[in-house]
Amino acid sequence: MLEINNVSIEYAARKGPPSLALDNVSLSIAAGEFVVALGASGCGKTTLLNTIAGFIPATRGEVLLNGAPVEGPGHERGVVFQKHALMPWMNVVENVEFGLRLRKMPLHERRRIGLECLNKVGLLQSAYKQVYELSGGMQQRVGVARAIASSPSVMLLDEPLGALDAFTRESIQELLLNLWDESKGLFFFITHDVEEALFLATKLIIMAPHPGRVVHEMALPFARRYLETRNARATKASPDFIAARERVLTLVHETSSGGMH
Amino acid sequence: MASSSSTVIGKPTTELTMSPDAISVKKAAAARRRRARSYGALGQGSTWLISLITILALLALWWLATSLHWIKPLFLPSPRATFNAFVSALQGQTQGDTPLAQHVLISITRVMSAFVLAIVTAVPLGIAMGTSRIARGIADPIIEFYRPLPPLAYLPLIVIWLGIDESAKVTLIYLACFAPLAMASKAGVRSVAVEQINAARSLGASHWQVIRLVVLPAALPEILTGMRIAIGFGWTTLVAAEMVAATAGIGQMVLNASNFLRTDIVIMGIVVIGLLAYGIDVLMRKMETRLIPWKGKM
Numbered sequence: 374m375l376e377i378n379n380v381s382i383e384y385a386a387r388k389g390p391p392s393l394a395l396d397n398v399s400l401s402i403a404a405g406e407f408v409v410a411l412g413a414s415g416c417g418k419t420t421l422l423n424t425i426a427g428f429i430p431a432t433r434g435e436v437l438l439n440g441a442p443v444e445g446p447g448h449e450r451g452v453v454f455q456k457h458a459l460m461p462w463m464n465v466v467e468n469v470e471f472g473l474r475l476r477k478m479p480l481h482e483r484r485r486i487g488l489e490c491l492n493k494v495g496l497l498q499s500a501y502k503q504v505y506e507l508s509g510g511m512q513q514r515v516g517v518a519r520a521i522a523s524s525p526s527v528m529l530l531d532e533p534l535g536a537l538d539a540f541t542r543e544s545i546q547e548l549l550l551n552l553w554d555e556s557k558g559l560f561f562f563i564t565h566d567v568e569e570a571l572f573l574a575t576k577l578i579i580m581a582p583h584p585g586r587v588v589h590e591m592a593l594p595f596a597r598r599y600l601e602t603r604n605a606r607a608t609k610a611s612p613d614f615i616a617a618r619e620r621v622l623t624l625v626h627e628t629s630s631g632g633m634h
Numbered sequence: 635m636a637s638s639s640s641t642v643i644g645k646p647t648t649e650l651t652m653s654p655d656a657i658s659v660k661k662a663a664a665a666r667r668r669r670a671r672s673y674g675a676l677g678q679g680s681t682w683l684i685s686l687i688t689i690l691a692l693l694a695l696w697w698l699a700t701s702l703h704w705i706k707p708l709f710l711p712s713p714r715a716t717f718n719a720f721v722s723a724l725q726g727q728t729q730g731d732t733p734l735a736q737h738v739l740i741s742i743t744r745v746m747s748a749f750v751l752a753i754v755t756a757v758p759l760g761i762a763m764g765t766s767r768i769a770r771g772i773a774d775p776i777i778e779f780y781r782p783l784p785p786l787a788y789l790p791l792i793v794i795w796l797g798i799d800e801s802a803k804v805t806l807i808y809l810a811c812f813a814p815l816a817m818a819s820k821a822g823v824r825s826v827a828v829e830q831i832n833a834a835r836s837l838g839a840s841h842w843q844v845i846r847l848v849v850l851p852a853a854l855p856e857i858l859t860g861m862r863i864a865i866g867f868g869w870t871t872l873v874a875a876e877m878v879a880a881t882a883g884i885g886q887m888v889l890n891a892s893n894f895l896r897t898d899i900v901i902m903g904i905v906v907i908g909l910l911a912y913g914i915d916v917l918m919r920k921m922e923t924r925l926i927p928w929k930g931k932m
Contacts, residue, residue: 476838
């Protein structure tokens with residue numbers, strides 16, 4: 374259970390009043406939800422994720438995870454970044470088991486978990502490669518494996534597919550849904566891609582900029598439908614998916630154009 | 635290329651006056667040269683052959699200038715005389731009766747001991763400056779003040795404090811190496827991606843673990859660049875210092891030879907100093923590719 378209670382975030386401006394990145398955001402997310410935050414750039418979705426991750430403190434309000442306030446980063450919240458987050462001085466499996474090494478788990482044990490997690494993301498055969506030898510999509514899979522290696526109760530994904538091509542994107546979307554289904558954990562995913570948001574989310578949060586705020590929440594059936602049917606194309610091509618896409622696009626346009634000027 | 639026997643309907647073909655093959659071959663070669671200029675980055679390609687010719691041409695010019703007596707041997711001895719000076723210096727026939735190898739060994743020992751001392755002190759300080767406001771506030775003014783000073787400007791002070799024995803020279807080279815290394819380490823800390831730090835913290839890394847396991851390796855490329863600059867600077871400083879106050883060392887050997895107008899030893903010494911500096915730089919570059927194979931790939 375993740376609760377965000379009246380969280381506001383202000384950044385100090387060089388001159389003038391501080392700028393408001395998040396304005397009084399409240400959310401309540403049950404374990405087992407796949408939450409997707411969707412919005413144009415500047416709507417504070419990364420700020421919100423960073424607050425849940427514990428990278429930046431809330432100016433006002435609080436974030437509670439299972440009733441305990443979030444006061445900094447912790448390994449029960451795994452984070453997957455857009456890019457630049459792997460460490461090239463370690464090979465693939467060493468990157469994956471890095472969190473376990475930080476907690477002094479013995480090598481043979483953490484290596485077993487590391488390889489298991491790489492297997493889950495389909496990269497077992499690349500375990501002893503260097504990270505700079507991998508493609509962008511494979512690097513993101515390593516990032517996901519590294520986060521799940523600590524078996525977090527919350528997965529925070531900050532536009533992890535933003536820099537990938539469409540084909541790679543789709544295969545990792547399906548991978549993420551499988552991992553979510555298997556872990557029964559809470560996923561919090563950020564994107565500015567409407568189709569991606571609709572496909573992944575069981576709960577969609579639409580955000581708007583200036584100041585960053587949540588303007589809409591809706592429950593969606595498509596992620597579970599994919600897991601039942603295993604047919605991503607049919608799910609994305611179904612009439613109700615297309616209708617939802619148009620409705621969400623209209624909402625995003627309405628809410629983000631008003632605050633632009 | 636194209637056969638000239640093809641016909642256009644209603645017209646007989648006319649033979650070309652020049653072989654079409656010869657024309658097209660010439661044109662293709664010219665086009666290749668043009669393409670080589672218009673595609674890719676400017677000045678691409680290997681240079682070793684051009685460099686080799688340059689070196690050989692300079693040696694030939696040197697040989698010509700001396701064997702035709704354009705320049706007196708006092709000012710420029712012949713390549714052969716210089717080589718002979720090298721051979722006899724190896725056998726110990728220098729002005730101070732110290733063999734060349736010993737001069738070189740003394741100089742390299744001085745540089746290396748000062749360099750190692752600088753690494754173990756300047757890198758931690760640079761990392762501290764990059765990660766702590768207080769450390770940066772304390773060290774910045776000191777390093778920024780003395781860094782632009784030529785080491786020979788404070789050598790007299792070091793000689794007053796420490797005399798002219800080894801400790802004075804090692805201290806001087808140490809100071810010369812220290813500033814560029816500390817600055818490079820500080821800059822290296824700045825080049826760490828915030829995502830890498832946040833990733834480590836989200837995996838449960840403590841402040842100290844972040845510095846040791848993320849910041850230090852991420853700063854390594856810049857630290858190694860700093861090491862290359864530092865040892866180059868240390869070497870030039872050493873040779874200069876040996877010319878001011880020393881009883882042995884490659885710089886002292888050159889200065890001593892010049893006092894006796896042994897220009898052959900002077901030139902031989904200069905060449906040895908240059909080759910050693912080049913050798914050190916090659917070693918540093920080898921180390922770079924060994925230690926940071928990811929450089930430029932992430």
